[in-house]
Amino acid sequence: MTDTPSTTRVRTSIADGICTVRAMMRHVMETGNRRDKLTGALIPAHHITEVACEHNGRVVMSCAWGTGIARNPLLSFRFRGARPGDVLTLRWVDNRGATDVTHVTIE
Amino acid sequence: MTMRPPVNRSRRRLLAAWASGMAALPVAGWLFPRAARAAWPKAAFAATTAEGALRELFGGAAIEPSDRVRITLPDVAEDGAVVPLTIETDLEPVRSIVVVSEKNPVPLIARFDFGEDALADTLATRIKLAESENIIVVVQTPERLCTARRYVEVLIGGCS
Numbered sequence: 537m538t539d540t541p542s543t544t545r546v547r548t549s550i551a552d553g554i555c556t557v558r559a560m561m562r563h564v565m566e567t568g569n570r571r572d573k574l575t576g577a578l579i580p581a582h583h584i585t586e587v588a589c590e591h592n593g594r595v596v597m598s599c600a601w602g603t604g605i606a607r608n609p610l611l612s613f614r615f616r617g618a619r620p621g622d623v624l625t626l627r628w629v630d631n632r633g634a635t636d637v638t639h640v641t642i643e
Numbered sequence: 644m645t646m647r648p649p650v651n652r653s654r655r656r657l658l659a660a661w662a663s664g665m666a667a668l669p670v671a672g673w674l675f676p677r678a679a680r681a682a683w684p685k686a687a688f689a690a691t692t693a694e695g696a697l698r699e700l701f702g703g704a705a706i707e708p709s710d711r712v713r714i715t716l717p718d719v720a721e722d723g724a725v726v727p728l729t730i731e732t733d734l735e736p737v738r739s740i741v742v743v744s745e746k747n748p749v750p751l752i753a754r755f756d757f758g759e760d761a762l763a764d765t766l767a768t769r770i771k772l773a774e775s776e777n778i779i780v781v782v783q784t785p786e787r788l789c790t791a792r793r794y795v796e797v798l799i800g801g802c803s
Binding site: 601 | 683684688724725726742744747748749751752753754755756757758760761762763764765766767768769770771801802803
């Protein structure tokens with residue numbers, strides 16, 4: 537499978553059939569409480585709302601996020617049953633409907 | 644009789660070209676699959692207190708403090724905008740882990756939902772803290788809700 541162009545970086549490592557996933561997404565994660573320094577206007581909230589991580593097409597972990605996740609979100613977790621060559625897919629969607637999809641081959 | 648403005652044909656052609664171009668994209672692969680997500684808990688994110696958010700998520704179910712939920716956070720966070728958080732638990736199986744803040748403008752920070760193959764033993768992310776406050780973590784198993792909390796001193800708030 538070819539890797540999809542994406543702004544997300546995903547690193548995987550396997551030990552004893554357990555895969556550790558470390559993903560870094562690129563997103564402003566605006567809270568909606570910040571003001572533009574020049575105009576004083578409120579900057580509207582803009583944040584990732586949902587993340588899903590699939591292993592060979594099955595969802596292993598999903599997230600519901602608000603504005604309390606830091607800018608350029610980091611996510612690290614583990615799951616069982618991974619083998620080298622398996623495909624891991626990480627998707628997110630934000631509150632404006634923008635999406636990002638990343639496919640990586642587990643090594 | 645009303646006068647209609649002349650039709651802008653080049654604009655129409657542009658729109659048509661754009662529409663056909665969009666149709667040619669492999670849209671299906673980019674859509675966020677409905678099945679992949681538990682519904683985003685809107686009411687819980689709208690709650691203005693940590694207790695309110697937990698009530699929206701778990702109803703009135705009892706949440707018991709447990710030393711099987713361990714939270715790693717800095718004692719002092721210099722910048723509240725980026726605070727590393729690690730949650731560890733030996734509870735199994737875990738259905739979800741919820742992170743709530745005591746004083747953030749939006750108290751509910753995140754819910755993480757785990758599938759059958761997931762190990763919820765170690766989960767890490769980075770969060771924002773508005774001021775010095777407690778972070779409350781709830782781990783949900785099929786039978787119960789276990790919680791732990793940890794206080795973080797915040798030097799510069801990260802939510803404004």
